[in-house]
Amino acid sequence: MSKSKNLILGVDIGGTKIAAGLVDEKGEVLFAERTRMIARKSSDQGFQAIRDAIALILRHPRAKEARAIGVSVPGWIDAKRGVLLSATNLPCFRDFPLVQEIEKLYGLPARLGNDANVAALAEAVWGSGARYGNVFYLTLGTGIGTGMVVHHRIYQGRTGAAGEGGHMTINYQGPLCGCGKRGCIEMYASGTAIARRARERLSEPGANESRMLTIAHGNIEAVTAETVSKAATAGDPLAAQILEEAADHLGIWLGNIIDLLEPEIIVVGGGLARLLMSSLGRIRSRLETWAINPRQQEVPIVEARYGSQSALVGAAALWLPVAKLTARNAHRAVRRAKSSSARR
Amino acid sequence: MSKSKNLILGVDIGGTKIAAGLVDEKGEVLFAERTRMIARKSSDQGFQAIRDAIALILRHPRAKEARAIGVSVPGWIDAKRGVLLSATNLPCFRDFPLVQEIEKLYGLPARLGNDANVAALAEAVWGSGARYGNVFYLTLGTGIGTGMVVHHRIYQGRTGAAGEGGHMTINYQGPLCGCGKRGCIEMYASGTAIARRARERLSEPGANESRMLTIAHGNIEAVTAETVSKAATAGDPLAAQILEEAADHLGIWLGNIIDLLEPEIIVVGGGLARLLMSSLGRIRSRLETWAINPRQQEVPIVEARYGSQSALVGAAALWLPVAKLTARNAHRAVRRAKSSSARR
Numbered sequence: 001m002s003k004s005k006n007l008i009l010g011v012d013i014g015g016t017k018i019a020a021g022l023v024d025e026k027g028e029v030l031f032a033e034r035t036r037m038i039a040r041k042s043s044d045q046g047f048q049a050i051r052d053a054i055a056l057i058l059r060h061p062r063a064k065e066a067r068a069i070g071v072s073v074p075g076w077i078d079a080k081r082g083v084l085l086s087a088t089n090l091p092c093f094r095d096f097p098l099v100q101e102i103e104k105l106y107g108l109p110a111r112l113g114n115d116a117n118v119a120a121l122a123e124a125v126w127g128s129g130a131r132y133g134n135v136f137y138l139t140l141g142t143g144i145g146t147g148m149v150v151h152h153r154i155y156q157g158r159t160g161a162a163g164e165g166g167h168m169t170i171n172y173q174g175p176l177c178g179c180g181k182r183g184c185i186e187m188y189a190s191g192t193a194i195a196r197r198a199r200e201r202l203s204e205p206g207a208n209e210s211r212m213l214t215i216a217h218g219n220i221e222a223v224t225a226e227t228v229s230k231a232a233t234a235g236d237p238l239a240a241q242i243l244e245e246a247a248d249h250l251g252i253w254l255g256n257i258i259d260l261l262e263p264e265i266i267v268v269g270g271g272l273a274r275l276l277m278s279s280l281g282r283i284r285s286r287l288e289t290w291a292i293n294p295r296q297q298e299v300p301i302v303e304a305r306y307g308s309q310s311a312l313v314g315a316a317a318l319w320l321p322v323a324k325l326t327a328r329n330a331h332r333a334v335r336r337a338k339s340s341s342a343r344r
Numbered sequence: 345m346s347k348s349k350n351l352i353l354g355v356d357i358g359g360t361k362i363a364a365g366l367v368d369e370k371g372e373v374l375f376a377e378r379t380r381m382i383a384r385k386s387s388d389q390g391f392q393a394i395r396d397a398i399a400l401i402l403r404h405p406r407a408k409e410a411r412a413i414g415v416s417v418p419g420w421i422d423a424k425r426g427v428l429l430s431a432t433n434l435p436c437f438r439d440f441p442l443v444q445e446i447e448k449l450y451g452l453p454a455r456l457g458n459d460a461n462v463a464a465l466a467e468a469v470w471g472s473g474a475r476y477g478n479v480f481y482l483t484l485g486t487g488i489g490t491g492m493v494v495h496h497r498i499y500q501g502r503t504g505a506a507g508e509g510g511h512m513t514i515n516y517q518g519p520l521c522g523c524g525k526r527g528c529i530e531m532y533a534s535g536t537a538i539a540r541r542a543r544e545r546l547s548e549p550g551a552n553e554s555r556m557l558t559i560a561h562g563n564i565e566a567v568t569a570e571t572v573s574k575a576a577t578a579g580d581p582l583a584a585q586i587l588e589e590a591a592d593h594l595g596i597w598l599g600n601i602i603d604l605l606e607p608e609i610i611v612v613g614g615g616l617a618r619l620l621m622s623s624l625g626r627i628r629s630r631l632e633t634w635a636i637n638p639r640q641q642e643v644p645i646v647e648a649r650y651g652s653q654s655a656l657v658g659a660a661a662l663w664l665p666v667a668k669l670t671a672r673n674a675h676r677a678v679r680r681a682k683s684s685s686a687r688r
Contacts, residue, residue: 076638085638086638134501134502146604150494150495150499151494151495151497153495155494155605156606157478157605157606157607157608158478158606158607158608158639158642158643159606159639161606161637161638161639162604162605162606163604163606164603164604164636164637165603165604167603167636168600168603168604169514169596169599169600169634170513170514170515170516171514171515171516171517171527172514172515172593172596172634173515173517179636180633180636181599181633181634181636183515249516252513252516255513255525256512256513256600259508259509259511259512260490260506260507260508260509260512260604261499261501261506262500262501262502262503262505262506263501263502264501264502289524289525290513290516290525292508292511292523292524292525293505293508294420294429294430294505295502295503295505298502299502
């Protein structure tokens with residue numbers, strides 16, 4: 001038996017699944033479970049799904065070592081009040097006091113963070129950005145998310161809504177984004193944008209020899225960013241060109257980020273992280289033009305340590321350093337246990 | 345006689361002048377002097393000009409109360425090493441160890457900051473952003489500069505070169521900026537840009553009735569941003585339109601800033617601060633479209649407290665909190681005095 005540790009219960013609430021797990025002080029996930037989060041019509045139903053996910057973890061023999069709960073959500077939060085304001089993919093919650101409800105139910109202190117912001121934190125304390133006090137994290141997938149750690153602390157902004165760098169416009173006359181702005185970097189370099197651009201180009205005359213079509217079994221509509229990536233790796237010139245265009249836009253955007261923030265390190269996560277890393281040479285060459293910072297080439301750009309567990313681990317990281325918690329919560333837990341048994 | 349205080353000697357090195365002064369713990373400038381900084385050919389000559397400026401302050405009876413020296417420069421620095429790397433308007437300095445030279449000469453600890461970054465700090469600790477831990481500062485003048493305070497501390501970035509938000513592109517297909525990028529916000533909304541746009545519009549047919557021309561005595565080349573401002577105030581429609589265009593671009597840019605950073609407050613300084621503040625309604629209406637943050641309208645946008653002394657005061661603010669300094673430097677000063685008398 002390993003000796004008792006200070007563990008944190010991390011909960012990553014997504015639009016289609018909830019992941020929960022026990023995370024130790026080194027950022028290792030000891031035990032995690034995933035449950036589905038679908039078609040919840042009310043906040044009661046939505047919260048029940050969260051309880052179900054946590055229940056799976058509480059069965060674990062080491063769950064009693066949990067000192068606190070960290071929760072991440074893909075939406076707008078009020079970090080100070082612990083309220084989930086709204087989330088496009090979680091419509092059942094609106095101004096929902098998530099932290100308060102969880103604290104009441106489990107007798108442990110809880111904290112709330114945005115998924116990309118806490119993923120940045122996970123990378124800064126335990127991942128590829130460890131030992132850096134100032135980390136810019138970007139997650140490339142369907143969309144583009146960003147998060148920051150500054151002075152060794154998560155950067156929340158005024159209410160916890162900072163870090164929407166995916167909707168930084170780099171061309172206010174550019175294509176209309178779903179957010180209402182034009183020319184957001186998401187419109188040029190997200191997985192969705194890369195796939196859309198590929199389908200556009202494949203519809204043009206003369207493109208029917210592209211390997212992308214072979215991979216997609218001739219179905220243009222089935223072409224995804226992964227298709228483009230595979231075809232480019234196999235030497236398809238059109239696919240390579242589409243990835244170069246995305247890289248060029250990422251270079252412009254990262255130039256803005258470096259000029260404004262000069263992070264100590266840029267960490268790239270998300271399902272398409274490797275795709276971005278394969279274009280790093282191109283991105284760096286664009287930075288020569290699109291960043292005025294004279295030492296822009298010195299800023300490391302590295303792949304994230306955490307993949308799909310980044311938000312779960314990051315939610316737990318909201319409670320660092322854990323040591324401080326132990327005494328206080330041991331006390332709290334004892335009180336809770338007493339009042340709970342008194343009620344019975 | 346007022347009782348002895350902990351004072352900081354602030355030095356603001358500009359391209360054409362050096363300002364130095366004694367700043368107290370409340371951010372009040374007790375005494376300041378300006379000297380000229382022109383045509384220095386070598387770093388020796390440049391440094392002599394800095395010494396001359398400081399010498400004027402050291403004559404002041406209360407100069408002996410100075411506990412430390414803060415220096416600001418309009419250029420690229422390495423904050424940790426205290427080195428002035430380069431500054432377009434101070435070509436005599438290149439990789440110049442400013443902090444080391446000043447510490448050696450005066451026996452007081454010194455720190456170095458970029459002018460816009462330290463101005464942000466001054467506003468955050470003593471100015472319009474006081475009581476806010478997270479301040480975004482922008483200075484509107486010939487160009488556009490930015491600086492940030494995060495978690496109550498100056499935001500330096502990796503080397504001290506963060507805060508070049510004036511060169512964030514909002515349109516990578518836009519007009520070419522002197523920095524080599526296209527569509528920087530400086531190209532749309534700085535004093536230089538506003539004046540250039542006015543001169544362009546005044547050269548078009550039908551514009552010769554504009555009040556801007558009256559104010560400029562018929563000389564298009566003499567039109568400045570101040571001319572545009574005056575004419576707009578007097579009801580000139582073309583001038584008003586030019587300011588609206590600048591405000592529209594500022595709204596797009598501030599939308600990016602709010603989405604990425606969600607500052608607790610935005611503080612506007614520089615010679616054209618009031619011009620921007622007069623367009624605040626227009627800027628806020630653009631933010632409705634150009635910021636996705638659902639609470640963007642709640643972010644206060646206010647005018648700076650410090651005008652032309654912002655960098656001088658900010659340089660002093662690099663040493664906050666002053667209390668910590670007293671014991672250590674009293675000790676240091678005694679040592680210095682001893683070794684100095686031993687040498688004599």
